[in-house]
Amino acid sequence: MADQHDIHRYSENYQDEVDSAALYRTMSAVEKQPQLSKVYLTMAEIEEQHLDFWEEKIKTAGGVVPPKTPGWRTRVLMGVAKRFGPQAVLPTVIGKERGGSASYIAQPETVGTNLPAAESSHERVLLTIAGKSHNGMEGGLLAQLEGRHRASGGNALRAAVLGANDGLVSNLSLVMGVAGAALAEKSILITGLAGLLAGAASMALGEWLSVQSSRELYQHQLDIENQEILAAPEEEQEEMALIYQAKGLPAEQAKSLAARIMADQSSSLDTLAREELGINPEELGGSAWEAALTSFFLFAIGAIIPVLPFMLFNGMTAVFWSMAFSAVGLFILGAGITLFTGKNVFVSGLRQVLFGLLAAVLTFGIGRLIGVSIGG
Secondary structure (H helix, E strand, O other): OOOHHHHHHHHHHHHHHHHHHHHHHHHHHOOOOHHHHHHHHHHHHHHHHHHHHHHHHHHHHHOOOOOOOOHHHHHHHHHHHHHHHHOOHHHHHHHHHHHHHHHHHOHHHHHOOOOOHHHHHOOOOOHHHOOEEOOOOOOOHHHHHOOOOOOHHHHHHHHHHHHHHHHHHHHHHHHHHHHHHHOOOOHHHHHHHHHHEEEHHHHHHHHHHHHHHHHHHHHHHHHHHHHHHOHHHHHHHHHHHHHHHHHHOOHHHHHHHHHHHHOHHHHHHHHHHHHHHHOOOOOOOOOHHHHHHHHHHHHHHHHHOOOHHHHHHHHHHHHHHHHHHHHHHHHHHHHHHHHHOOOOOOHHHHHHHHHHHHHHHHHHHHHHHHHHHHOO
8 A cells, every 4th residue: 555655756756757847848839840830749748648647546545636827936947948049958858868767777666657658768869869960850861961070980999009009109108118127129029929818818808888778778688678579569669650750750650651660560679779779780889709809910010010010120220110119109100099089190100209209208218216215
């Protein structure tokens, strides 16, 4: 039987739905794009339907139903939306929907209902809207058409440059620190190779864990999505229609497209995963082993550069050539970074050389001080 604690919780849920409905209606009223205005209005109506659920719970438990008055925080957000537009409050509303979904999942009364799924659906719809530019075209597409973004392979190239840079700078500093301590060339070479292997292995393990964790998270999200399709196909169809409306399709066309997709059970999960979750079910973020091996070799390529001279020369000659080889490598990597930053090649390359060699000189000096202290 419900107690006062439960009645208080029901009342809080009721107030949250009142606040959300009022805020969405305000966003709908001030939104200049008709399609987005309809999306906000539909979301407001869904939140108002949830009010009936919590109102019944409060009455059944013997409580008093609160008035349908938005709280002061919501009134402030409504004022901000009226003054600056819905985009100004979107991040706050997205966070609110995310918290609402998590809260409903933890409450036994919502088990078997569509309340948690609806809150999660609203979050995804809002995230879709947040990624749109003011003229209704998705921001990423607009930027590509304007030539502001590089090709889709840019992320892989960025990872290659940064991975090699990490290996070069970290192992150069390690080698210079050991060389400053005046150890034998053989010891420096062994230390450099050990640093290469340790660093590359660490990078590979970190990348494997990162990608594998993402894959497991994506698979979990797909499982949840599949359960929602089986349990509440109508809600999923409505959610998909809202997303297509948020992307600019007319309401009727969006509903028709969503209905056709949901009618084909073999492709509905695939489409929902791509549209709602941004997940490609065939890839799930890529291969963890491929990412690990790539990270290992990229780090190793950079890390071997300062070690090579100690295989060919002795004494300060090896130190000099290690710094020279590393300077060339740093300049190339600095120039490669300009593919993403658009900065001057020479400025970026020289800056990379300066910072990398500065770190090497610093560790060389520290190594020399430690070597003198221990030897003295």
